[in-house]
Amino acid sequence: MFGAKKFVENSMKDIRKIVGDRRVISACSGGVDSTVTTVLVHKAVGDKLVAVFIDDGLRREGEPQFVVKTLKSLGIKTKFIDAKAEFFAALKGKADAEEKRKAFRDKFYKTLGKAAREEQIEFIAQGTIKADVIETVGGIKSQHNVLEQIGINPEVYGYKILEPLKELFKPDVRKVARELGLPKEISERMPFPGPALSLRVLGEVTPEKIAVVRKATEIVEEETKKLGTFQNFAVLHNDKATGIKKGKRVYGNIVTVRIVDSQDAVTAKARQVPYEVLMRISERITGEIPSVVRCLYDITDKPPSTIEFE
Numbered sequence: 001m002f003g004a005k006k007f008v009e010n011s012m013k014d015i016r017k018i019v020g021d022r023r024v025i026s027a028c029s030g031g032v033d034s035t036v037t038t039v040l041v042h043k044a045v046g047d048k049l050v051a052v053f054i055d056d057g058l059r060r061e062g063e064p065q066f067v068v069k070t071l072k073s074l075g076i077k078t079k080f081i082d083a084k085a086e087f088f089a090a091l092k093g094k095a096d097a098e099e100k101r102k103a104f105r106d107k108f109y110k111t112l113g114k115a116a117r118e119e120q121i122e123f124i125a126q127g128t129i130k131a132d133v134i135e136t137v138g139g140i141k142s143q144h145n146v147l148e149q150i151g152i153n154p155e156v157y158g159y160k161i162l163e164p165l166k167e168l169f170k171p172d173v174r175k176v177a178r179e180l181g182l183p184k185e186i187s188e189r190m191p192f193p194g195p196a197l198s199l200r201v202l203g204e205v206t207p208e209k210i211a212v213v214r215k216a217t218e219i220v221e222e223e224t225k226k227l228g229t230f231q232n233f234a235v236l237h238n239d240k241a242t243g244i245k246k247g248k249r250v251y252g253n254i255v256t257v258r259i260v261d262s263q264d265a266v267t268a269k270a271r272q273v274p275y276e277v278l279m280r281i282s283e284r285i286t287g288e289i290p291s292v293v294r295c296l297y298d299i300t301d302k303p304p305s306t307i308e309f310e
């Protein structure tokens with residue numbers, strides 16, 4: 001049985017021993033993994049930690065403000081980096097899923113490395129968990145935060161890595177979050193991938209496409225709050241379909257909605273959502289987003305598919 005209290009105590013000791021008098025930077029996206037990591041390190045080394053929120057332009061509606069507010073309310077020194085233009089430039093022209101992940105990863109570490117150098121910091125803390133390592137090492141997909149385990153030396157980006165959660169699966173990370181007294185909005189937060197909405201725009205990522213999927217995501221999240229599912233989201237397709245808007249033929253966007261149950265993201269089942277919920281989502285997505293003419297529901301389990309489309 002995993003003991004969250006013991007884990008926190010041991011992590012404190014380990015982090016203090018590794019870090020010593022040096023300083024740590026932690027990139028916090030607001031997800032449970034990176035927030036627990038940030039709070040653990042803060043508890044261990046106090047003001048020797050600087051949390052960083054990188055606004056890559058790929059976050060959900062209101063997320064940048066929510067994360068910065070949460071970190072500040074926890075008394076953690078926080079730096080906000082606006083890197084939207086740089087991330088869109090790095091993703092420009094890239095349509096292949098793995099190429100996109102690698103471009104994201106490279107831009108992410110360069111941005112973080114630059115911030116670490118500016119603050120004269122040697123350590124980067126990050127919320128890698130066991131599933132990230134398994135999937136990346138197993139060649140399923142390159143999780144953006146897995147470096148050393150696949151032979152990339154993080155020192156090429158100019159720092160050392162601290163990964164206090166790398167032996168834990170998601171349910172245990174949530175136990176640690178509760179043990180640390182984090183608000184429910186964090187401890188029970190729906191998983192959201194590091195490369196964010198870039199994985200939910202199939203094909204090339206542009207600010208316009210991100211705006212479409214961001215709005216669709218907001219609608220799906222609002223309409224599925226009560227379902228208690230593991231992950232609920234929208235995906236924007238790369239191809240188009242015929243539809244009718246304001247009495248005229250339109251060749252418009254297609255959005256797929258995905259709602260899954262899972263314990264640890266290693267396997268997942270598509271939820272049999274009440275039809276009224278799906279209809280309401282479809283009406284809102286096609287009604288509130290002018291370019292979308294078609295809304296689909298994904299009924300595939302993992303395996304054979306994965307949770308995300310990319």
Ligand code: XMP
Nearest residue numbers: 142143144191192193194195265306307308
């Ligand atoms: P898949 O799509 O592999 O996703 O079934 C499993 C879980 O991992 C999340 N995911 C990611 N998280 N970086 C992350 O931090 C990534 O590159 C990434 N890809 C997928 C996904 O949302 C799901 O919870």
